[in-house]
Amino acid sequence: MSGLRVIPTWRHGQERLYVCLPDGRNIAWYDREAARVNLLGDDRRDDVLEALAPFLTGPVAVGPPPVPTPAELARLSLHPDDDLAPNRPGEAHLIALDRDPAPAHRLRPDPRRRALAAEQTTGRALDGLDGAGWRTLHSVPLPGGDRIHHLAIGPGGLFALHVLPARRQRVRIAGPLVTLGRREPRPLLHRVRADADRASYALTAEVHAVLVLVGPADTVLAAPPREVRVLTDEELPELARLGGVLKPADVEALHAMARDRNTWLRV
Structure with missing residues (x-):
């Protein structure tokens, strides 16, 4: 068990699934609309994908968050x-x-x-x-x-x-x-x-x-x-x-x- 938790949130009518450490810190989030998993660090990549596996609805891109506009x-x-x-x-x-x-x-x-x-x-x-x-x-x-x-x-x-x-x-x-x-x-x-x-x-x-x-x-x-x-x-x-x-x-x-x-x- 990785100990990671998946927490759903809603913002502007869109759902995001945040992946959190046991102490509550976010290390990744899944944007359903963009079909992308954003990683704040690559060291827990496999654990993040395992935690999100029940929620993924198809192929997704995985990588660091996009540069803000x-x-x-x-x-x-x-x-x-x-x-x-x-x-x-x-x-x-x-x-x-x-x-x-x-x-x-x-x-x-x-x-x-x-x-x-x-x-x-x-x-x-x-x-x-x-x-x-x-x-x-x-x-x-x-x-x-x-x-x-x-x-x-x-x-x-x-x-x-x-x-x-x-x-x-x-x-x-x-x-x-x-x-x-x-x-x-x-x-x-x-x-x-x-x-x-x-x-x-x-x-x-x-x-x-x-x-x-x-x-x-x-x-x-x-x-x-x-x-x-x-x-x-x-x-x-x-x-x-x-x-x-x-x-x-x-x-x-x-x-x-x-x-x-x-x-x-x-x-």
């Missing part, structure tokens, strides 16, 4: 307090509700919870694009208290998504005006475009504006919006069919830049 080096040097990648969908609402929960008994549901549920629905759909080469950041803070609900980066480009809870209500869009149910029209698309423009400035790259309608009963485009894509939450997987704009290395580099809180301080 510039994007990976940037991520490794990023202070945890400045890393936006761990933000959950609706992070701002979660924090607000934790600090100031709604009264136990109220006549109407707390609108923050509807907004939170809509952003969580959108976030799940976007996170599902990870396997198609997309990276998503949630609740990106901007100076002045604003935020981008979701930022998606992938082969089809960069997209700043603003989420509108529209459960079982008709949405009418006429130019920049958005009418939800029987409410007064609001120039919401000005805000959506402005968020995308701020993201473009911060990332020095073109960012497309997207309005996401979550659960609408009906959508009426009285006047097609300019420079804003309108999607329902069920249509978000359409983004995965877009491509030809960014290479994988560009996606990772932009994601590394966007996840740094300091990137957004200048907008």
Whole structure:
């Protein structure tokens, strides 16, 4: 018996199997997606492969870890307090509700919870694009208290998504005006475009504006919006069919830049 232990972990939706010594130190890990066993030292190669044998699903490459890319080096040097990648969908609402929960008994549901549920629905759909080469950041803070609900980066480009809870209500869009149910029209698309423009400035790259309608009963485009894509939450997987704009290395580099809180301080 080699005494080695295999410990599974998940990171960004991908499984890694770490091989550890009895004292807990890692000496290797198996990346299923890359079909590669990365060895920190060659002296325990046979023992590592023996420990991983029940988990290997086919031929694998074996060798030292690959040299980190510039994007990976940037991520490794990023202070945890400045890393936006761990933000959950609706992070701002979660924090607000934790600090100031709604009264136990109220006549109407707390609108923050509807907004939170809509952003969580959108976030799940976007996170599902990870396997198609997309990276998503949630609740990106901007100076002045604003935020981008979701930022998606992938082969089809960069997209700043603003989420509108529209459960079982008709949405009418006429130019920049958005009418939800029987409410007064609001120039919401000005805000959506402005968020995308701020993201473009911060990332020095073109960012497309997207309005996401979550659960609408009906959508009426009285006047097609300019420079804003309108999607329902069920249509978000359409983004995965877009491509030809960014290479994988560009996606990772932009994601590394966007996840740094300091990137957004200048907008």
